Amino acid sequence: METLTVEDAITSRKSVRAFTKDPVSKETIKKLLNISARAPSGTNTQPWKVYVLEGQALHNLCEKVCAAYDSIAANPELEKEYQASYDYYPSKWFSPYIDRRRENGWSLYGLLGIAKGEKDKMHAQHRKNFEAFGAPVCIFFTIDKELGKGSMLDYGMFLQSLMIAARGEGLDTCPQAAWNHYAKIIFPLIGAKDNEMLVCGMSLGYVNKADIVNTFHTPRVGAEEFTTWLS
Template identity: 45%
Template structure:
């Protein structure tokens, strides 16, 4: 390789790094979307890229249900009917716990910080439980995104496959970001798995992992200005030689 070729190769590498790093660092949880449609071909391209996520022995444990139009609206209506009924919602819970109970530190403080930052942007006061409940319910409307996804996994699979699933979901978010789209990965669908199961006609073997909203972020909405804090590398990385 000549000196010129080496220089061009270094420029290409720098461009690739900038593009990938930029998509990762720009990704955020979008909580309000424009009604602008997303072509099916774009969704298929995102999933085609995301399927390259690593998985133990190439198991590829993911199953995706892509919802638009009436299919998405119908599921959201059924979910909101349960969510908005204080008596009915008490009968629903995660099949596998997602969060710790009780919450220990430092994770409790991080959770609270994010929550109050979001509510602050929306003008929701600490004592306004009804507005908090309403905001949480917007998860089930896919935050008005034109595309909603529901992810399931076989209940025969173990922890390793759940870890692999995270890489797949991350790939979807990054591939969408690279295409100028926003996403929100949502645990809120999992507790209402019985409603999801009935609407999507899931098999008994399938467990609901989460939902995901996909579309064009609404730049006018204050919740989309939220940037969650990330700890510096020194907090979570222990380098040893």
């Protein structure tokens, strides 16, 4: 396998939403987690706690969360029973973030041929989150609830390190906050405790190049737009 430069590893990372069934060895996953654990954290607190699911354990969890997700579609009243573990997004959206969010959503749905209002198709696409997009591995990340906001910053560095390290092994990822609504189903299955909060999940595996969803490429605002130079 070719060795990637740091730049290539970072810029080749993208959210992959269809994986092959090819397995990833425990040894490789352990290697990736040990690399990620080199991420910095305030006073070296290392707030990460990780649960790796594969095989039957992953299959069972996906089945249960998919059933809950489907039950909400059948009875929207049930949605309030599945509150997100924390506020990832603002309660009220505003520009320019709402515009980027909309562009992202509609570009992805457009690519997949899903038009506005096609609820069943949207449900089916979003449901793939809870099948870990077909990946052989899904990792769940929790944090101690008592830790401060800064620890979430540390966590982000850990997660990005993991995604970049995965590139180095020819692997791809999709970080997933979608799971955060289903902590009450996930926690008993993974053995997480009451003092933990679900930060997100992450599908890990080899990209399915044949699936059109993986041709999706997201734009970025250039540095000239978000940077102020002072001298």
